[in-house]
Amino acid sequence: MSTPLTALSIRGLAKRFGTKIAVDGISLDVPAGSFFGIVGPNGAGKTTTLSMATGLLRPDFGTAVVHGVDVWAQPLEAKKLMGILPDGVRLFDRLSGEQLVTYAGLLRGMDRAVVAARVGELLAALDLGQDAGTLVVDYSAGMTKKIALASALIHAPKVLVLDEPFESVDPVSAANIRDILERYVATGGTVIVSSHVMDLVQRMCDHVAVIAGGRILAAGTVDQVRAGASLEERFVQLVGGRSQTEGLEWLRTF
Amino acid sequence: MVAHLLRLKLTLLRNGLRRSPWQLVGLAFGGLYALGIVGMCLVLLVLLRQEDPGLAQTVVVLGGSVALLGWGIVPVVASAVDMTLDPARFTTSAVPMPQLLAGLALGGLIGLPGLATLLVALGTVVTWSRSVLPAVGALTGALLGVLTCVVFSRVVTTATASLASSRRFKDVSGIAFLVPLVLLGPITAGIFQGTAGSGVFLSGLADRISWTPLGAAWSLGGDLERGQAGAAGLKLLIAVATLAGLSWCWKLLLERALVTPPYAGSSRRKGGRLGLFALLPGTPAGAITARALTYWFRDPRYSGSLVVIPLLPVVLAFQGSQTNDYGVLMITGPLTAFLLAWSISGDVSYDNTAFALHLAAGVRGVHDRLGRALACLAFALPTVLVLAIVPFFITGDWAWGPSILGISVGVLLTGLGLSSVVSARYTIAVPLPGDSPFKKPPGNVGQTLAVQFGGMGVLLVLVLPEAGLVLAQVLTGDLLFGWINLAVGPVLGAALFIVGVRVGGRWLDARGPELLAQVTVNR
Known part of the structure; x- marks a missing residue:
């Protein structure tokens, strides 16, 4: 089923909240060493899928396997392989940025000296060096995203799962983060990002999956999925839901 | 437009209740x-109808003035002002200012504090319904007074909005507010004692206050009853002018606030200060202890309970001074022990979704539990020991020392062991991170009550041996039971602590994702 060359293998994941089926049987193989984008409209089930694949949300059905380790059968081993940036969760924001990343490292049982060295480098790379001692609660939205990313990177995971990593991050920092991620992929790491910025995914990722309504509409390399068109055009075509451009005539009557 | 705003407020209230029937239960309790x-x-107020008009006037004016002051002060210090109709949200709707003001002011009356103030204020009409004129005066005064309360509170909150939005101010004011709240008993008793014999002083005070914006509106009924129509007329002017002046201030402040959003600036700080993370062992449990201890001092939701602890003996000592029996001071130790130990029973609820970090990092449950419990123990143990021993220096009844010490530690x-189990399995409704400790927490009030009372019941059963030994000493007067308790408390307590951490850890390992899902509901 999953070869050693598969970083993350998802089979038949499904989740229901009350009467709403959020994820309706998703299967996906993320090749090791790929930069994998997951795109979909709001409420498509991206966050739910990634939460189930990373051990944060127990699926109703299905399995997730990371480099041969079943996430739900051996959670502690699987989590060692993964760095996770969840979307929409709080941080321990009464810690300073530096304390938070140190905390994330120590929680994973890392050696204190190693943690200290990596924290310094990470904060410098993410332009947070000047604010290392500021409490995270006083950070801006973009800085908060970056410090959460640093917490996910600290233990040098084999697979990075980033939910909306570029949201409210300024363009310079976003470019820096992209550099970091591209170098990480070049040395054999696997990155899975969810986003609804199609341009970004098309430029950055080599593989992509389109999710809508809790199902996968298309998956493969970016070139396969976009089939000659731009990713955005293809996405709109797959997902549908473009409203008619007729109507709203009164909007032109000012 | 005004009716529209009021309808909006009612709809918001109704939808809030519709989210969960337990919200309704919470509202019912409130x-x-x-x-x-x-x-x-x-x-x-009804009884005052039969009393001397002078006395009734004093009570009504002073009570009304206190209510007005309360409306001004409480929302700021408790940062708990009802923001369902936050003026900032109407910035883009271009509601004409007079309508917006009227709508917001009347909207302020919808809700428990507004309705309660309105009802009590209307009660003064009964007090003065001795003839028609005073009743009409009281009604006018009551309406003016209540509106002044609402507008005054809006003026104060709008004026301090940028101050109040600074995190540091919120943190400090929330905690500072706790002190008078805990000492409410002694303070009010002190005031009553100090003023019981000085009715003349109070009536003089009320008389003077009735000429100020604070009390003018509340004095109309009384003045008319006593035939002082001229004074009443002047006071009506004062009251109307107060309301008009406050409304004008509010309008100015609101116009400015709508175009200049509050600025919550903060200074940047370079790193290099890891604090407790550098001092405690660099293991998962050590890091969790460091994190939890940092929170005990930095998060007002935790440090609020720290402020209460030193006030506890003060309240109890006051109780003792009333009855001249300081024996009640002996429960300081066990009571503090209980409060501190139980304070971490909602630890994961306090984390809210930040708990996802523990889950994502694959922290073992037992490390999570141990770290949190040790953090609390680190300062709770010395505190409890001191507070258990100190009362005996006052009472001198050292025969109870060993027993009290034993049961306190027990x-x-x-x-702590029980809290470790409870917070691994159940979430309770607590204020969200960053919110004031006083803010009504979102979430399931019913489950919170069930968990809290159920947990306390179990704790009572678990400390039965220690309690039994205290009882044995009470019945027999034999000091031996005290010494046995001094041994039983720590030994049995330590055993249950270890069991609690392990059981809690196992539950956490098994149900971590479900726990995260539970706290996600209240974010």
């Missing part, structure tokens, strides 16, 4: 509490 207070006030350790 309503019962408010109803009790309102009922007491109303009975008092309660602390047992409580």
